[in-house]
Amino acid sequence: MNIHQAIKELLAEKERLDRAIAHLEGMQKQRGDAAPEKKRRGRKTMDAQARRQVSERMKRYWEARRKGQPDSQNPGPEPDAKPDS
Numbered sequence: 529m530n531i532h533q534a535i536k537e538l539l540a541e542k543e544r545l546d547r548a549i550a551h552l553e554g555m556q557k558q559r560g561d562a563a564p565e566k567k568r569r570g571r572k573t574m575d576a577q578a579r580r581q582v583s584e585r586m587k588r589y590w591e592a593r594r595k596g597q598p599d600s601q602n603p604g605p606e607p608d609a610k611p612d613s
Contacts, residue, residue, distance in 0.1 A: 574582070
Protein backbone atom coordinates (compact mmCIF):
# COMPACT_ATOMS: atom_id res chain seq x y z
CA MET A 529 0.00 0.00 0.00
CA ASN A 530 1.14 3.47 -0.85
CA ILE A 531 2.15 5.59 2.20
CA HIS A 532 0.52 8.70 0.76
CA GLN A 533 -2.75 6.83 0.24
CA ALA A 534 -2.65 5.50 3.84
CA ILE A 535 -2.06 9.01 5.20
CA LYS A 536 -4.92 10.36 3.08
CA GLU A 537 -7.31 7.68 4.39
CA LEU A 538 -6.26 8.24 8.00
CA LEU A 539 -6.78 12.00 7.70
CA ALA A 540 -10.24 11.43 6.23
CA GLU A 541 -11.10 9.11 9.11
CA LYS A 542 -9.76 11.67 11.60
CA GLU A 543 -12.02 14.35 10.08
CA ARG A 544 -15.06 12.04 10.40
CA LEU A 545 -14.20 11.33 14.03
CA ASP A 546 -13.72 15.04 14.80
CA ARG A 547 -17.13 15.83 13.31
CA ALA A 548 -18.77 12.99 15.28
CA ILE A 549 -17.16 14.17 18.53
CA ALA A 550 -18.25 17.77 17.91
CA HIS A 551 -21.80 16.60 17.19
CA LEU A 552 -21.95 14.50 20.37
CA GLU A 553 -20.56 17.35 22.48
CA GLY A 554 -23.20 19.67 21.04
CA MET A 555 -25.94 17.18 21.92
CA GLN A 556 -24.52 16.84 25.44
CA LYS A 557 -24.59 20.63 25.97
CA GLN A 558 -28.18 20.85 24.74
CA ARG A 559 -29.26 18.18 27.23
CA GLY A 560 -27.44 19.89 30.09
CA ASP A 561 -25.09 16.95 30.67
CA ALA A 562 -22.02 19.11 30.32
CA ALA A 563 -19.17 18.33 32.66
CA PRO A 564 -19.34 20.37 35.85
CA GLU A 565 -16.98 23.31 36.05
CA LYS A 566 -13.77 22.58 37.85
CA LYS A 567 -13.35 24.22 41.20
CA ARG A 568 -11.11 27.22 41.25
CA ARG A 569 -7.78 26.62 42.89
CA GLY A 570 -5.92 29.18 44.90
CA ARG A 571 -6.18 31.00 48.16
CA LYS A 572 -8.98 30.14 50.50
CA THR A 573 -10.93 33.00 51.95
CA MET A 574 -11.64 33.60 55.62
CA ASP A 575 -14.73 35.10 57.09
CA ALA A 576 -14.53 38.07 59.47
CA GLN A 577 -14.59 35.90 62.59
CA ALA A 578 -11.70 33.73 61.38
CA ARG A 579 -9.64 36.83 60.51
CA ARG A 580 -10.32 38.26 63.97
CA GLN A 581 -9.22 35.01 65.62
CA VAL A 582 -6.00 34.92 63.61
CA SER A 583 -5.36 38.57 64.42
CA GLU A 584 -5.78 38.00 68.17
CA ARG A 585 -3.58 34.88 68.06
CA MET A 586 -0.81 36.74 66.22
CA LYS A 587 -1.02 39.70 68.61
CA ARG A 588 -0.46 37.31 71.53
CA TYR A 589 2.37 35.60 69.65
CA TRP A 590 4.25 38.80 68.86
CA GLU A 591 3.71 40.20 72.34
CA ALA A 592 5.25 37.05 73.80
CA ARG A 593 8.15 37.26 71.32
CA ARG A 594 8.86 40.85 72.33
CA LYS A 595 8.92 39.84 75.98
CA GLY A 596 11.31 37.01 75.19
CA GLN A 597 8.93 34.35 76.43
CA PRO A 598 7.83 31.38 74.36
CA ASP A 599 4.24 31.54 73.21
CA SER A 600 2.02 29.34 75.36
CA GLN A 601 0.09 28.01 72.33
CA ASN A 602 3.15 27.48 70.13
CA PRO A 603 6.16 26.59 72.28
CA GLY A 604 8.38 26.11 69.23
CA PRO A 605 10.87 23.35 68.55
CA GLU A 606 12.30 21.49 71.49
CA PRO A 607 16.09 21.55 71.93
CA ASP A 608 17.90 18.48 70.65
CA ALA A 609 19.00 16.06 73.33
CA LYS A 610 22.67 15.14 73.08
CA PRO A 611 23.41 11.44 73.45
CA ASP A 612 25.87 10.34 76.10
CA SER A 613 29.18 9.20 74.67
